[in-house]
Amino acid sequence: MTPPIVKRYLIAFDKYKWIGLASFALVVAGSTVVAIQPEPPPSYVADGALTYTRPPVSFSTTGSEIQQQGQALSRQVLLSDPIIEAVATKVNVKPSTIGQNIALRLPDASRPGEAQSTIIELKYQDTDRQRAQLIVQELMQAMIRLSGDINTGRLNAIIEKINERLPQAKSELEAAEQKLELYDRRERPAILAAENGSLLGAVTNSQNQQRLIQLTVAGIDAQTRSLQEKLGLNASQAYVSSALSADPILANLRSQIYQAESQITLLRKDLRPEHPTMIQLQRQKESVEELLQQRAAEVVGGGGTAAPLPGNITGIRAQSNLDPARQQLAYQLVALETQRETLEQQLAQQIREEERLRQEYSQIPNKQLERSRLEQEVGLRKAVYDQMQVKLTDARTAEAETVSSLTVARVPNVVTDTANARSVPLTLGVGSFLGLLIGGGVVFLLGSLEGTFKTKEDIRNSLRQREVALLGEIPLMPVDDLDKEAVPVLNSPDSPYLEFYEKFRSNVRRLGGKNLKVLLITSTGSQEGKTVSAYNLGIASARAGKRTLIIETDLRSPSRAASLNISPDTGASLEPLRYYANLNECIRLVPDVENLYIIPSPGPVRQSAAVIESSEMRKLMEDVRERFDFVILDTNPLSLSNDPLLIQPYSDAIVLVARPNHTEENMLAEAIDQLVEFELGLLGTIINGADIIVTSPQTNSLEEQPPIVEEVSASASRN
Known part of the structure; x- marks a missing residue:
């Protein structure tokens, strides 16, 4: 049974056989034209070679690296437009002619037996023997100069780049050192206090002071309760009573009130309250009581906020009659209350101080980490700066070692290019074979582009x-x-x-x-x-x-x-x-x-x-x-x-x-x-x-x- 692809081709051939035959005829005609062309004139090939080289003694790493990089020149670099144009100007030949006839073979490390090869072969074909030799010689010299210029340019670029970055690296190092110094001035004492234990000692001392103050306050509270039981007064009342009892004006006013009350009591049996004498005595008593109340307010002071006065005159008279013994006890009670308030303020201050010390101690690890980070940053900046200094010194040393990476390995030699004579039957045979392939391919392609099914199998x-x-x-x-x-x-x-x-x-x-x-x-x-x-x-x-x-x-x-x-x-x-x-x-x-x-x-x-x-x-x-x-x-x-x-x-x-x-x-x-x-x-x-x-x-x-x-x-x- 005929294969489907053969069926498709036979169907396409039946439709497009004339196009296929025309394609075959065109290819055969072209091969005939090529076969009857006259033989080209004789040509000469100039053959030269370059090799990679390096200085016999190398004292710098940068120089060795540049020389090593110089041994990786590509074809595009060696046959660049400036090189070809410069040579073309010297020998008076078009640059395009040199580019078409030049052949360059670089070392290929991937091929067996050529891993250690350093030879660069250069060939040029021309109809003039002397011109071919001159062009190869000029190209070799231009490539040697180009290699030297490339190496020098790489070294200068390295030095220029280091000089550009060196001030920045120095400023970064100085900035890092300044940050570390400022941080030490601000936080180093606290870190040292935590490291030598003085900060923990201060916390312990504050705790001891708090316990001592609490014990003292407890003793004062016991004495205060004893005095309050004896006097029947609290501290504020004792302060008011002692102040009122010690004032002579209040004592005089209080005696006047007693005298007026005594007279009113004696005359009440004989006179009615509406009697002028009784009214006068009552007004005299009221005026003295008003003076007594004003004087009491002046003696106590503070507007009655710290030690409030009694609301009536009877209370003022009751609190201003302490005898010397009870007055002494009142003084002691007021003094103890004042001492207790002072100790409570000291205790609150010690508590705040302990909290501050504890908070400061809790921040010590973060401060230590921050200082360690600043130290590492200083070390890193210093290492970069020192490395750049070393690299700059090494690059300046390499200035005396940087030369061209190429040297002449073989001077140009000219040989005659003996091209094989063209075989007319072979050319016609190859053309006929290609014509069959192209004609058949055109027929098959046109059949495929129809977009129709060619066989039942399709x-x-x-x-x-x-x-x-x-x-x-x-x-x-x-x-x-x-x-x-x-x-x-x-x-x-x-x-x-x-x-x-x-x-x-x-x-x-x-x-x-x-x-x-x-x-x-x-x-x-x-x-x-x-x-x-x-x-x-x-x-x-x-x-x-x-x-x-x-x-x-x-x-x-x-x-x-x-x-x-x-x-x-x-x-x-x-x-x-x-x-x-x-x-x-x-x-x-x-x-x-x-x-x-x-x-x-x-x-x-x-x-x-x-x-x-x-x-x-x-x-x-x-x-x-x-x-x-x-x-x-x-x-x-x-x-x-x-x-x-x-x-x-x-x-x-x-x-x-x-x-x-x-x-x-x-x-x-x-x-x-x-x-x-x-x-x-x-x-x-x-x-x-x-x-x-x-x-x-x-x-x-x-x-x-x-x-x-x-x-x-x-x-x-x-x-």
Whole structure:
């Protein structure tokens, strides 16, 4: 069996053979022109070599590094435009000519045996012997100078870069040292106090002072309670009583009040309260009491806030009559209260001091870490600064060692370039071979760019990728030379093509099931054989004993029923709705095939979509579904109109027809995707026009289909 790629190539060659032959002729003509060209004039090749070198003694690391870098020169550097232009100016040759004829070979450490090679080979080809030698010599000298300039430039760049960064590194070091010094001035005493234990000692001392003060306060509280029990006064009352009792003015006023009260008491027996003497004595007493109250306020002072006075004159008189002994006790009570308040203030101060010391002690680890960080920063800055100083010193030492990394290893030597004579037969043979390859490639490329399936294997693979059932592969049937407009049909029951359509029919029944009664057959484009498939499927179904009806629903094309010896109604195109309304008149019995009926198309008609969607068509489809065992709808291609989608609701399943060298890949894929996506009942696909060996019943032998089947009439294969 012929491989699919060979089939695709043969099909493409049949279409584009003249383009392939033209490509072959052009290549052969070009090789002929090359073969008859005259021999080029003799040329000379100047060969020289450079080698990497280094100073015999190296005292600086920077110098060694620069010399090592100088041994990694690339081709772009050695043959840069300034080098070639400088040499071209000296020898009076175009720079482009030197660039085209120069050959440079650098050491390749990746090749075996060349890992230690340091030779740079330089070759130049020219028609003048002396000029070739001079150009190579000048190029070698220019490369040596270039290497020296590169090494010097690298060293100067290093020194310049260090000088640029050195002031910044110095300022950063000074800033880091200044930060550390300021931090030590501020935090170093606390850190030292924590390290030598004095800070913890201060906390302990503060705690001892607090305990001592608390003991003293406890003793004072005991003495205060004893004195309060003896006097019957608290500290504030004792202070007021002692102050009032010690004032002589208050004592005098108090005696005046006693005298006035004594007189009032003596005269109350003889005089009434309204008596002028009694009124005078009462007013005198009230004035003295008012003076007593004012004086008491002056003696106590403070507006009565610290030691409040009694609210009435009786209380003032009661608190201002302490004797000397009780007055002494009151003084002691006031003194103890004052001492207690002083100690409480000292205790609060010691507590605050302890909290401050503890907080300061808790911050010591952070302060130590911060100081350690500042020390590390100073050390890092100092190390960088010292390293830059060392590098600068080393670079200045390398100034005396930096030289070119290249030296002459072999002076230029000129030899004659003896090119092999051109072989005309060999050139023509190679050109012919390339012509065959290019011509064949052009044919294959043009065939691939068509976007159509070339073989049945291509269609089969596409269907397998989209998981679409393959219902059958059917070969093309030959057409009668006398009537090329006719559709080839299976008129004879002994036709070798009948078994293919019988396989197609059985696959439809197997996949469609018992409920499949109306089958719609369409294709993506024209000339793919949908009408041939519909007619012959109907014949195969009728020969299998099924009452079969073929309905031509392609109303945009004329009927093909003449191939079945049926004469279409010529007046049906004028009134297609009346044509479909009378079922008994539009259905025709096929004379040559038993159980086969057909409704010829009245087309071409205008507004075919309206006819398909009419009530007459709907009633027709309902009637034929009841009267026939199997109904086949032959409709027009999907790419021409939407008529197949309009007639689809009347069908139970859809079959797509594909044909090699006619069906476009993208159109078939798009049609399958749409039918599957919208669930329009795609049952499967058949391949029409497949290159299949057909068995001849007369000779009982296998015969491969002749190439003439591919030349079937366009009108027959179109449907």
